Amino acid sequence: MAADTRLPSASSHDDGLEARLASVRQSIADAARAAGRSADELTLIVVTKYHPASLVRDLAALGVTDVGENRHQEAQAKAAELSDLDLTWHFIGQLQSKKARQVRRYAHVVQSLDRDSVVDAFAPTEAEPEPLVVDGFVQVNLTDDPGRGGVQPDAVEAMVERVLGTGTIRLRGVMAVAPLDEEPRRAFARLREVSARVAAIAPDATDISAGMSNDHAEAIAEGATHLRIGTAITGKRPTAP
Numbered sequence: 712m713a714a715d716t717r718l719p720s721a722s723s724h725d726d727g728l729e730a731r732l733a734s735v736r737q738s739i740a741d742a743a744r745a746a747g748r749s750a751d752e753l754t755l756i757v758v759t760k761y762h763p764a765s766l767v768r769d770l771a772a773l774g775v776t777d778v779g780e781n782r783h784q785e786a787q788a789k790a791a792e793l794s795d796l797d798l799t800w801h802f803i804g805q806l807q808s809k810k811a812r813q814v815r816r817y818a819h820v821v822q823s824l825d826r827d828s829v830v831d832a833f834a835p836t837e838a839e840p841e842p843l844v845v846d847g848f849v850q851v852n853l854t855d856d857p858g859r860g861g862v863q864p865d866a867v868e869a870m871v872e873r874v875l876g877t878g879t880i881r882l883r884g885v886m887a888v889a890p891l892d893e894e895p896r897r898a899f900a901r902l903r904e905v906s907a908r909v910a911a912i913a914p915d916a917t918d919i920s921a922g923m924s925n926d927h928a929e930a931i932a933e934g935a936t937h938l939r940i941g942t943a944i945t946g947k948r949p950t951a952p
């Protein structure tokens with residue numbers, strides 16, 4: 712597939728968008744069939760980070776219901792601009808505890824719970840005894856590099872207990888990014904094992920958010936329920952604004 716090097720602009724409609732979305736949906740359906748699964752079990756989250764709000768609007772017009780963003784200020788501005796649309800916003804980036812309470816105002820799902828301080832920021836306080844409830848995923852680090860974000864697999868149970876303890880996060884499951892230097896399917900198989908351990912202590916938390924543009928078929932083969940796909944649908948991302 713040729714890379715799309717055009718910069719998206721707020722005004723020009725990208726004619727390739729619909730075709731790329733259709734092609735990814737087809738690829739998801741094919742991978743589901745190959746894995747003996749129903750595509751109805753899979754939620755496609757289109758990752759729109761760095762792209763203008765107009766692209767998100769175009770995606771919504773094409774039937775996209777779920778979008779993913781990884782930077783708080785950008786996500787907050789887009790969600791405000793698009794508040795007339797019925798979208799589910801997923802926050803998928805590294806979160807600072809000071810920002811966590813603000814993210815909750817527009818994000819329906821926080822997929823990057825990976826530190827005690829971030830999880831604790833969602834808990835009730837004296838000033839706010841009944842805070843908003845969000846859906847959450849514990850992010851799992853599938854590499855040995857602590858800088859990559861996510862909880863090490865052997866620390867996931869403790870993090871799950873902490874999330875459940877807040878009373879304000881509905882735990883949905885686990886989220887991960889495949890390592891760069893490993894066959895993605897092997898890494899996603901480990902995530903699936905972690906997911907089974909989580910479900911043993913939190914029976915409703917069976918979702919698995921895994922799979923991006925280049926590895927969604929492998930993720931589907933290993934039980935992913937939520938796919939976070941950016942460039943294969945949006946085209947090349949502009950550089951960070």
Ligand SMILES: *Cc1c(COP(=O)(O)O)cnc(C)c1O
Pocket residue numbers: 758760781803804888923924925939940941942943
């Ligand atoms: C950017 C991003 C994606 C999407 O990546 P693509 O390769 O563009 O599909 C998925 N998940 C996370 C956490 C991301 O930051």
